[in-house]
Amino acid sequence: QVELVESGGGLVQAGGSLRLSCAASGRTDSTSVMGWFRQGPGKEREFVAAMLWTNGYGYYADSVKGRFTISRDSAKNTVYLQMNSLKPEDSAIYYCAAGRVYTGIILPKRPVDYDYWGQGTQVTVSS
Secondary structure: OEEEEEEOOEEEEOOOOEEEEEEEEEOHHHOOEEEEEEEOOOOOOEEEEEEEOOOOOEEEOOOOOOOEEEEEEHHHOEEEEEEOOOOHHHOEEEEEEEEOOOOOOOOOOOHHHOOEEOOOEEEEEEO
């Protein structure tokens, strides 16, 4: 089992920045990918960013590319999401997720591709 604990959410003005953290514990050696999803009111959960754990390769949704950066601290089993130039459309509950299996063919971007989930942290961007 892998447990994920998120932190860093809050209220910020449009154009501001936040950094989310996700600390993993438990059987982290089974994890091949860690990422972030978000879900706004009345919307489906959508992919934001993820990182292949073995080599640190990061990839992003088009909507956040150039504004968000995913990074990691391997020694702490922690991933971060640096969010800059925030927009009101970014307001959502952000969830950290970890997946056990990476095929090496396609990059996991669907919720069903992930096995473990944090409880979410609220990000609110005011205009």
